Amino acid sequence: MSTDLFALRTRWQAVTRRGPAPVLRIGLLASYTVDPLVPYLGLALHDAGLPATLTVGPFHQIVQQCLAEDGFPATVRPDVLLVAPRLEEAGAAGPAGAGWADELLAVAEAAVTAARRQGALLGYVLPAVPEARPCGAGDPMDAEGVTAAATAARERLRERLAADPGVLLVDAEEAVRAVGTRHAYHPALFRFAKIPYTEEVFAALGAATAGLLRRWYGAGCRALVLDGDTLTDPAPLLPALRELRAAGLRVAARAGADGWSTVADPELLPLLDGWVVDDRPPVAQLAEIAAELDLAPAHLVLLTTADPAAVTGPRDETTTDGGTTVTLGADPKAWGDELTAAGLTDRLPARRWTGGTRGESPAAGPAGLSLADFVSSLDVQVEYRPVTDAEVPQVAELVARAHDFALRPAPAAATLAGRTADLLAVRVRDRFGDYGTGGLVALTREPDRWTVDLFSLSCPVLGKGVEPAVLRELAHRAGTAGARELLVPWTDTGRNGSARRFLADLDLGTDPAVPVRAVRVDAAEPLGVAR
Amino acid sequence: MTLTEVVAGVLDVDPAEVTDESGPDDIPTWTSLRHLQLVVTLEEVYGLSFAFEEIRDVRSVGALRDVLRAKGTTAA
Numbered sequence: 377m378s379t380d381l382f383a384l385r386t387r388w389q390a391v392t393r394r395g396p397a398p399v400l401r402i403g404l405l406a407s408y409t410v411d412p413l414v415p416y417l418g419l420a421l422h423d424a425g426l427p428a429t430l431t432v433g434p435f436h437q438i439v440q441q442c443l444a445e446d447g448f449p450a451t452v453r454p455d456v457l458l459v460a461p462r463l464e465e466a467g468a469a470g471p472a473g474a475g476w477a478d479e480l481l482a483v484a485e486a487a488v489t490a491a492r493r494q495g496a497l498l499g500y501v502l503p504a505v506p507e508a509r510p511c512g513a514g515d516p517m518d519a520e521g522v523t524a525a526a527t528a529a530r531e532r533l534r535e536r537l538a539a540d541p542g543v544l545l546v547d548a549e550e551a552v553r554a555v556g557t558r559h560a561y562h563p564a565l566f567r568f569a570k571i572p573y574t575e576e577v578f579a580a581l582g583a584a585t586a587g588l589l590r591r592w593y594g595a596g597c598r599a600l601v602l603d604g605d606t607l608t609d610p611a612p613l614l615p616a617l618r619e620l621r622a623a624g625l626r627v628a629a630r631a632g633a634d635g636w637s638t639v640a641d642p643e644l645l646p647l648l649d650g651w652v653v654d655d656r657p658p659v660a661q662l663a664e665i666a667a668e669l670d671l672a673p674a675h676l677v678l679l680t681t682a683d684p685a686a687v688t689g690p691r692d693e694t695t696t697d698g699g700t701t702v703t704l705g706a707d708p709k710a711w712g713d714e715l716t717a718a719g720l721t722d723r724l725p726a727r728r729w730t731g732g733t734r735g736e737s738p739a740a741g742p743a744g745l746s747l748a749d750f751v752s753s754l755d756v757q758v759e760y761r762p763v764t765d766a767e768v769p770q771v772a773e774l775v776a777r778a779h780d781f782a783l784r785p786a787p788a789a790a791t792l793a794g795r796t797a798d799l800l801a802v803r804v805r806d807r808f809g810d811y812g813t814g815g816l817v818a819l820t821r822e823p824d825r826w827t828v829d830l831f832s833l834s835c836p837v838l839g840k841g842v843e844p845a846v847l848r849e850l851a852h853r854a855g856t857a858g859a860r861e862l863l864v865p866w867t868d869t870g871r872n873g874s875a876r877r878f879l880a881d882l883d884l885g886t887d888p889a890v891p892v893r894a895v896r897v898d899a900a901e902p903l904g905v906a907r
Numbered sequence: 908m909t910l911t912e913v914v915a916g917v918l919d920v921d922p923a924e925v926t927d928e929s930g931p932d933d934i935p936t937w938t939s940l941r942h943l944q945l946v947v948t949l950e951e952v953y954g955l956s957f958a959f960e961e962i963r964d965v966r967s968v969g970a971l972r973d974v975l976r977a978k979g980t981t982a983a
Contacts, residue, residue, distance in 0.1 A: 564947075565947065568939070568963070575947065575951075
């Protein structure tokens with residue numbers, strides 16, 4: 377597995393360096409760090425003839441970004457908006473999973489609305505059943521247990537979204553199952569970067585998502601091409617080939633000039649809709665087969681036991697013909713099962729929009745939710761406390777990671793250690809949970825003016841109204857101390873987009889106790905220099 | 908696969924640019940996210956695991972090499 381996934385990621389880097397012009401824009405919003413999905417989804421789409429640009433939005437802000445007029449979907453204007461919430465970030469499960477269901481239905485409604493507004497297809501990732509189960513092995517016996525609650529919430533979501541013709545459903549639980557729970561989680565990834573799954577899970581999720589998108593865009597498999605040079609005895613494949621033909625798939629074969637005996641196998645020949653046996657390169661043969669069957673090259677799947685590059689030649693990452701490959705293992709006895717498991721006849725079900733069957737009341741349901749309503753419903757509580765010398769390493773690490781909301785490049789821990797009297801730690805809680813220390817402020821207090829030298833917030837607390845709440849509190853404290861202004865100098869670090877947008881159009885909601893003035897400076901002075 | 912090959916592959920840089928002194932300060936693509944991907948890839952490739960403290964504290968290729976050698980990996 378390991379080196380295979382590493383090779384895929386390396387190929388994706390090559391594709392992004394030299395790849396073809398994208399035909400799809402895909403925006404990803406998740407309640408967690410979803411960046412590891414990008415190479416696997418991007419590469420699978422590239423290989424399917426659907427090269428895409430993939431952009432990841434702010435994490436854990438799905439509803440806010442979808443509801444805001446200038447949110448992520450409006451900015452990226454994706455062809456496909458992929459939304460991936462987790463139950464672990466959806467608050468309390470509630471009776472029979474009702475709490476989870478309500479939260480994720482709100483996410484779904486916001487995402488559907490945002491996707492429709494942008495004319496985008498919505499890909500909704502059904503959340504996996506949480507792995508943390510208080511009763512452990514006893515969870516299956518608990519009618520209010522994690523599995524029962526998650527299953528109920530997932531079915532509410534499926535019921536709402538499955539029939540919507542503008543929605544594709546992907547299932548994170550299937551990806552976890554495919555990998556196995558022992559290999560699906562890596563504690564360090566979540567602890568340090570809020571990445572809940574291993575690369576294997578993201579690879580499975582990327583493949584499943586790309587498979588659905590292929591079918592949505594009509595690039596699914598229509599014909600299977602046997603590589604006669606490597607499948608010299610096709611007998612083990614015949615039962616599976618008959619089933620695939622019965623399911624509507626066409627079957628063809630290619631071989632070099634010496635491969636006629638394979639193609640002419642008396643049991644295989646009646647199953648073939650076409651064949652090419654000559655000295656031309658396989659790529660040219662496949663193109664002829666596609667033309668003969670009146671299909672696009674993207675509709676062909678080559679069946680081989682060899683490294684695909686050895687059959688069709690090295691990949692040229694500047695182009696994509698869309699054809700894909702199923703590589704069978706060394707044991708012919710397993711070929712039939714491997715071919716069946718490749719999912720070549722997977723298809724999108726016929727759907728008739730019913731609008732869901734539960735009929736959420738507009739007053740009580742999430743359909744009419746506004747951004748202000750949502751933020752207000754979070755019941756955000758912000759607390760401030762001094763920072764002790766012992767806490768400096770922890771807050772320095774927070775500041776070092778808070779790239780998106782920061783006034784300046786992160787200062788060294790030693791710099792913060794010299795200013796502990798000026799520091800305020802920001803603790804944030806909302807109805808989803810306690811985020812602990814989610815921000816840090818450093819102040820220079822002068823009689824007439826307080827200056828915010830440092831204001832950094834971690835990603836999990838952004839988009840909840842914490843940003844203006846902190847500045848209002850600082851303005852209040854400055855006014856109480858007799859100052860007449862709160863100054864917020866900031867610089868463009870190249871990565872602090874959230875802070876830049878917030879400060880460039882400063883809106884604190886209500887009038888602060890003293891005027892708050894955000895001033896952009898070309899280069900922030902080093903922290904610790906007296907003003 | 909050598910440590911240099913893994914570092915270059917994960918961070919998308921020329922292997923010739925990778926030295927034992929290389930770290931987040933001189934390789935722009937060595938972000939906190941890529942740092943984790945680097946560690947996870949090394950775990951996958953060499954079949955070992957890093958402790959939380961090791962993940963947090965290793966800040967250069969040389970430090971990674973030391974950790975890998977301490978775990979008995981000769982390929983590093």
